[in-house]
Amino acid sequence: DVKVTQSxxxxxxxxxxxxxxxxxQDMDHxxxxxxxxxxxxxxxxIYFSYDVKMKEKGDIPEGYSVSREKxxxxxxxxxxxSTNQTSMYLCxxxxxxxxxxxxxxxxxxx
Amino acid sequence: xxxxxxxxxxxxxxxxxxxxxxxxxxxxxxxxxxxWYKQPPSGELVFLIRRNSFDEQNEISGRYSWNFQxxxxxxNFTITASQVVDSAVYFCALSESGxxxxxxxxxxxxxxxx
Numbered sequence: 001d002v003k004v005t006q007s008x009x010x011x012x013x014x015x016x017x018x019x020x021x022x023x024x025q026d027m028d029h030x031x032x033x034x035x036x037x038x039x040x041x042x043x044x045x046i047y048f049s050y051d052v053k054m055k056e057k058g059d060i061p062e063g064y065s066v067s068r069e070k071x072x073x074x075x076x077x078x079x080x081x082s083t084n085q086t087s088m089y090l091c092x093x094x095x096x097x098x099x100x101x102x103x104x105x106x107x108x109x110x
Numbered sequence: 111x112x113x114x115x116x117x118x119x120x121x122x123x124x125x126x127x128x129x130x131x132x133x134x135x136x137x138x139x140x141x142x143x144x145x146w147y148k149q150p151p152s153g154e155l156v157f158l159i160r161r162n163s164f165d166e167q168n169e170i171s172g173r174y175s176w177n178f179q180x181x182x183x184x185x186n187f188t189i190t191a192s193q194v195v196d197s198a199v200y201f202c203a204l205s206e207s208g209x210x211x212x213x214x215x216x217x218x219x220x221x222x223x224x
Contacts, residue, residue, distance in 0.1 A: 009153075033211065040119075042201060043201065043203075045211050048211060058211060097160060097162075097205060098157060103152070104154065
């Protein structure tokens, strides 16, 4: 079974803090993704990565950056967290045309 | 541009009722993939089905069935004899050939009461 794990299920941070959300997959997938999920908006793509050290902006990259130093790990970085980044963050890895999702991190920015 | 519309925000049914979740998509590509995911209260997205644009056969898996109609750009999902465990948010999604990303609808929350 494909396993995608995220470092935290719940996270509370303060405005202005630098926040790291970590995602690890164990299936040697090349493609990985970060989404945020908000009520009434569904899932929206923030960034994705084709391979190590390669990244592409998604639909809503503003205020975020990513890092992919190793194939299995894809990190989402909030350089200076703001209250409008309070959301559920979901990581996924892709094999052929199927994406496998992690359990999500519910981030609250106070 | 790709777009997925799930017009039903929330549906409430009583156990054993049948329920259909609607999904309408837009794409200019002739090769694309459609998906349904389930998100139970635990939060993790669970893959239910993938369909490619060249396969319009309906699919049945237990109590679940899917109706893909290219003529109306729809990919509807029916749960027969619903159960309380079916309560979740259901997402329809689209991926075009050659593109890596999924475009999701806004989801339909299904509440099944005993």
